[in-house]
Amino acid sequence: MGAKKIGKQTVRLNEGVRIMSVASTVSKKESEGPLGKYFDKIIEDSMFGEKSWELAESHFIRENMELVVQKAGLKMKDMDYLLCGDLLNQCTASTFGTVDFQIPFFGLYGACSTMGESMSLGAMLIDGGFANYTLVGASSHFCGAEKQFRAPLSLGNQRPPTATWTVTGDGAAVLAKKGNFPCIMEITTGKIVDMGITDANNMGAAMAPAAVDVLVNHFKDTGRTPQDYDVIATGDLGEVGRSLVVALMKKEGYTMDGRYTDCGIEIFDKNAQDTHSGGSGCACSAVTFCAYFYPKLMNGEIGRMLFIPTGALHSPTSSQQGQNIPGIAHAVVIEGCGEKEARK
Incomplete structure (x- = not known):
């Protein structure tokens, strides 16, 4: 452990952990932005056919994580650990979005830093010899986040210039030991x-x-x-x-x-x-x-x-x-x- 630690807060991995595949699934607004042509899947209806924004977010997670594993040429049973999180109370979007995968699960809450947290911990698991493949990711939903942290959209509150727009979608990656990948x-x-x-x-x-x-x-x-x-x-x-x-x-x-x-x-x-x-x-x-x-x-x-x-x-x-x-x-x-x- 000591050989991997650099300074106070940094660790250097032995040989590097490969990012084998990535996938991104977003809603219509994101597709209309500068990066629209780069996303894997665009869901025109941000409700994703569900009865609530929260269930829709779980659908984004499920759809995108299935896609990223498929892009890696693997199956869910090949994943040693799943690490992901979201903004909802108790990370319920991730819970209900991944329950059917039946992969050992670490639910993470780093707020909007969760993708960095999931990639960090997923890489450490592989570098430490505890896993061959880890599935990592993070999600959010504009409507669910506004309702939870600020005010329901139906109130029509004016947003100040400092406000940001919560991205609706999910990003995920499969991390691995070997391969010609970043x-x-x-x-x-x-x-x-x-x-x-x-x-x-x-x-x-x-x-x-x-x-x-x-x-x-x-x-x-x-x-x-x-x-x-x-x-x-x-x-x-x-x-x-x-x-x-x-x-x-x-x-x-x-x-x-x-x-x-x-x-x-x-x-x-x-x-x-x-x-x-x-x-x-x-x-x-x-x-x-x-x-x-x-x-x-x-x-x-x-x-x-x-x-x-x-x-x-x-x-x-x-x-x-x-x-x-x-x-x-x-x-x-x-x-x-x-x-x-x-x-x-």
């Missing part, structure tokens, strides 16, 4: 960071300090800088959160240049689609990575990527009681296929 090489696990933000309509401000904390500690642990990566993508900070990260990182002595983006900015056209600050939700970073960044890692266009899903660790209860909204972020170093793969 590799998870290092993991920097984030800490809970609370800077006193209480506005549930400003997720970017709540999560940006956590992103900065994990970035700074990752660079200290590895001795790298932002310029050692072809792409750095945070999870769902949107325009507001990204600008905060750039400003806060500058104070720490790091320049976040054009290679730094945010999945919440990539997935929507904020002006044409009226998404204000951008995208959010567990599915935001999950589907953006699977649909947009993974192919670039496969074809060698991206040699080394720092993927940092971010999450706001609050609940309806904590918000109603006036508590702060702490943030969390998890960093995953992924090296691509092609000429740049061997670069360290």
